[in-house]
Amino acid sequence: MITSAAVAIAEARIGRLGESVYSGRARTILERSYLAFRSSAWIVVLTGFLEPVLYLFSFGYGVGKLIGKMEVGPGHFVSYAAFIAPALLATSAMNGAIYDATWNVFFKMKFDRVYQGMLATSLGPLDVALGEISWALLRGMVYAIAFMSIVGGLGLITTPWALLAIPVAVLIAFGFASVGMAVTTYMKSFEQMNIINIVLLPMFLFSGSFYPLTIYPGWLQGFIKALPLWHGITLMRSVSLGLISAALLPHIVYFLAMIAIGLFFTTRRLTKLFMR
Amino acid sequence: MHKESLIQAKGLTKLYGDFAAVKGIDFSVHKGESFGFLGPNGAGKSTTMRIIAATLTRTSGEISILGKDPAERGPEIRAHLGVVPQQDNLDQALTVTDNLYIYGRYFGLSRKFIRAKIEELLDFAQLVEKRDVKVETLSGGMKRRLTIARALISEPEILMLDEPTTGLDPQARHILWDRLFRLKEQGVTLLITTHYMDEAEQLCDRLMVMDKGSIMAEDSPSGLIKKYSTKEVLEVRFGSDKNAEVSPQLSTLCERMEVLPDRILMYADDAELLLEEIRKKGLHPVTSLVRRSSLEDVFLRLTGRSLVE
CATH class of the missing domain: 3.30.70.980 (YebC, transcriptional regulation domain)
Structure with missing residues (x-):
């Protein structure tokens, strides 16, 4: 029997780990996103990026005038704008990732039936999950780089360690994209989707973005320290200000766990929804 | 005459809770034939198709597609198949050409291979003039032809069509039937579900009449008529x-x-x-x-x- 190229490619993966859920072609999902993006509305992408920039100007330079310097370590003072810039950068990475991994995924899942089409091929659900999450991550990264260049242009970067802000932004975006897509696969309606926004806004406002957590009573500090954005902001602020230490490791582990858990549930859910 | 059997099912069953969508059916599909599942909505046709396509796992019974078990060899089996679902799931965000291109990429095919194949398929689906158009602007018949073309990008041995002409006007149906005939002539095995008897008579060499998850009869269209009418x-x-x-x-x-x-x-x-x-x-x-x-x-x-x- 003559074997087609598609079959030969699929058969070449026999015996690999996870062969029934992963074909090693998540990049083709990225390619699809790029093709779709070429003809999409750029303005939507721009809006998501603008939000933290506007916060930086209004709070950093407006409210910052009234506040003066912030103490970030013993005898280490920075301007209020430099204090909030890393928090806004972390939020920017989160927003970029979340937009794609939640609303865009929801539409593809519910209305365009894009995933059914993908999963009728020799792709597996993990390819789809990884591909979609990677695209969301890229958007988060692009937002972060654009925001960094503005922050740098304003003279708010004072240490070469701040370059680490880019990989940190990728880590934050990956974590949020992964969990965001996993949560979205459980959503049934627009009303439920709005819950995501309701959670994100207060998390942004209260996770130590604009002032240190020490302002809160102890029990509230504990609660906020359990939320992902606080870890993201703390990590981002530390590297941006050059405060590198082993104390940053738990934050990194927190995001690695988010990535793993998100990928696991997304794959499981896609399998359940479209393959059984 | 020796007939190579591509698909074989024995006691194939699918339960949803207490409800049995497919109740222990046996059938086999031979290479190069056009095999039809005929029955009303809810007969279990689409469920059977999805089990074959490795996008639904059976509850019990045996099924092998080209000697492989879909529950274990999902991606491999899907590489053998071209699937045309009941509801179009073309990528609305992409053009006609990009829909074909990216589908080939999903199968892991090289860009060069796909580029050449696209020309052949656009011609086959009579969509050459629509190549750079977004799919949302296509008519129902064009969308269905594009879905078939897309399913053919990986050169599948078996093409599965779930209600291929439901919702199409008579002219669009005839164009589609003509395309499917050509594929059959090229040796592609066709698996078709339909609730239109004219379609079953036109397209199928052999038919399985299904109702409420069971097989009522199985024969050629003329054989069924001879036997039961x-x-x-x-x-x-x-x-x-x-x-x-x-x-x-x-x-x-x-x-x-x-x-x-x-x-x-x-x-x-x-x-x-x-x-x-x-x-x-x-x-x-x-x-x-x-x-x-x-x-x-x-x-x-x-x-x-x-x-x-």
């Missing part, structure tokens, strides 16, 4: 109230009879002769129609109800 059918109408009233007088005249609310179907090998006999009895139907037996009659005989409700 007479050569001809006489349809008579006496008016809604009178049909039931005159039916006892008619029942002795023919082999078999179905009294429907609006008309009486009488099965005979010579329907003209039967009509004469009815008139001799002094009965005069308001309207009468002599026609050949169809799969609709087979279905009515097997299940006691019409195919399209």
